[in-house]
Amino acid sequence: MRTTRMVAAALLTGAALLTTAAPALADTPSPNPSKSKSEGAPTVAGTTFRTATTVKQGQKATADASSGDYLYWVFPADAGQRPTVDATVTLPSTGRHETTTWRIDVYDGLRRRQPCMYGMQTRSAAADATSVALSCTLRPVRAWADTWSTDPLPGSYYVRLTAVGLPAADRGLPVKAEMTPTTVKAGGAHAVDGTLSTPLGAGGPKAEPDDGWSSGWWTDRWIWTAVGGVLGALAGVAGYALTRGRGRPSYVPRG
Template sequence: MRKLFTLAAPAAALTGLLLLAPAATAAPSPSASPTGTAKPVLHSVGTSFLTATALAAGQDADVPVSTGDYLYWAFPASEGQTATVQVNVTLPEAADRHGAQTWTVELFDGLRRRQACTAGPQNGTAEQNATTLALSCTLRQIRSWAEPWSGDPLPGTYYIRLSTTDIPQQDLGLASQVRVHVAAKGGLDDAQPEGGSLKAPLVPPVNAGATASGAAATPAPSASAAYATAPVEEETHWYSDLFSGWNTRWWWTIAGGILAALAGVLGYTLTRHPRGHRPHHHPAAPPAPPQGNWQ
């Protein structure tokens, strides 16, 4: 009996280690949200501001692209946040490339104003033998409001544009792989309001083209809208009919003819040569007789 117990103890210990091994090696997903649910990786990209693919904070986009295209993504940012965009480009095979490639990542706000990056390599050049290229851009802290003349980042939608700024002509169209990650830190507690507030976030339409359905498609017009769309009557005067309709052509023709005639007469008067006004030459006076007594 003691022998059976001695053999069973190592087997039980080994079974317990095998059951605990998966739990010890499990790692959280890089795109996991604070609630613990992983956000799906998107495999789409837009080619303009209107068709930009919407990303959430902490979400990734992994998509095959064509080298040389303009690539667009969009993500929301609220006041107090500091957003960071990380881009990793897997370049085409070195044997297919003909030189170095320069890639650039840019951020635009809801008004499509280019925002400055406070940290990260916004531009990167990969040599012909390089396999990957890493770019990043950290946006300034989102403000709750800004002056109309300033370009401060405001709450709303922000756009990511990835493009190639310098590339050999033969390399256009080669297949590449791009992975984009959006991270945001801070929040409303970190916001520093300066005495104002934004009425509404700058959230332009993304993926435009969809139409609303039901009552939302035809809202009832308000009184202010009806007043704004009402036609405004033009103010009339006693001379309004003289310069309207078919009379306009004749008045302008007559006025133009009179002005042309006056200009011709004035020009002729100023530039004509004088006629009939020759200078008068007076004959020389006879010589005076000699003075003296004649006998």
């Protein structure tokens, strides 16, 4: 009976640890833009990488421009995050003649264009369309990677929005652009050993998380490592108790 109780206690302890650690593995949804982020949100966009307008995560940036302009923003993304960029272009209700095609591109701090995991990166708007929506979700940001790799790394991420298919007759028409960068936690499955000494793009426009750079020192992989160690120890204790219990000779009282 004592052995059975020890095994049951070990199993219950392991289940409790797994239940406690499980919520840490779930993706954390992007926070809704708060009033503090809405206040003071950028109302202009840069025209080059060097003049890109800094935007915080979850902050909606707006800009009045003309069709044919290149619009640039920059936002920070840290290790363990998976960024998504959403953009909407409001088109003039009159004056347009043909279909136009809009595109959003995202570059890291080394000006390397990052591919989208999913999202509508390029869309065409008919001559009577009033707006066009674009989206790009990047791969999870890694704390470190080999120099030959194009994996996204912590640092500044530049967003470029422009019309790539624009009839000459529609150039210069007024448009209004909106762009919002958000992130979710990617989880320990994407964690790697090693960190960057400096976030990419540190010499460009200032883009840094409100709580500073984490440098990738913490991941929920640590939780699973600890849980695995505890479960291994409990399994060893339970196995020893079972083996010791079976090896004892049965006591038969003599009458």
